Amino acid sequence: MGTKRGNVWLAVSGLVTNRQGEWLVVKKKYGGLKGKWSLPAGFVESFETVDEAVIREVKEETGIIGSIKGIVGVRSGVIRNEISDNMIIFSLTTEDEKITIQESELLEARFVHPSELAKDPTSSVIINYLLEKGTSEPHKSHDGINPGDQFGYTAYKLFF
Template sequence: MGSEKRANVWLAVAGLVINSNGEWLVVKKKYGGLKGKWSIPAGFVNANETIDEAVVREVKEETGIDCMVKGIVGIRSGVIKEEISDNMIIFTLKPTATYSVTVQEKELEEAIFVNPELLKHDPDTSVLLKYYMEMLENQLTTINDTVNPGDIFGYTSYKIFY
């Protein structure tokens, strides 16, 4: 019974990738509620990964870019049709090396780096992306992956974001 209840709790991640020129990596999905809208790479967390590993994987899968997590911008949480708890953690990331965008054509129409100022007045910019344009650098969290909560829980990976 417990696992059926958990099936209605979704955990997703999204990655706001900012390059050294201050440009943001944005994508246009081919499906779903964000179809045709500029948004940031996103997807669900798998059972065998932490949230930061999931966002790095999702950005790589959708755009071909290897990234490093810088912090968490925020959390989006909502309930869909009074049935599904839909939760997303939004990270900021930076590319780890020289890169070129490779669009995952199965899911995306387009993926580009763009100056965020150009997205402000674009009617195709998603609500969430517009909201995070207002973020400040000092709102970011940091990661501590050196804490050991003890062997009793059996963690193979443990990270605190603060």
């Protein structure tokens, strides 16, 4: 199943918060998160660090320029016993609120208050987990979480 990325993937995702405490969320056009609110995310390129990658990915997908506060957590899973799929989730702030979506990848992007995301059935597993557990707790490993059978994970952990 490997792709041009090989069998070990490293991605980044950004929990971007504006002055009103709203979160920047996106709905993808494809994949397991199609039509669900998720955080802007993408793969780390060979020429960049993970923090550079998250700033680039957030800007590419939404036009928003963020400033990194720190790491919220790490998501690590194994897809079909073939691919190690890893993501570092960063916390970012922004003063910028003019969204320009990457139309090739996204259906929608906007700032949404966490209380609205908590009531929205289209919020992703990670968004719901962040809402439930918060973003300032120690980074502990949490097993037994299933983001959905559509992904084909044979192992899945969140480190929050």
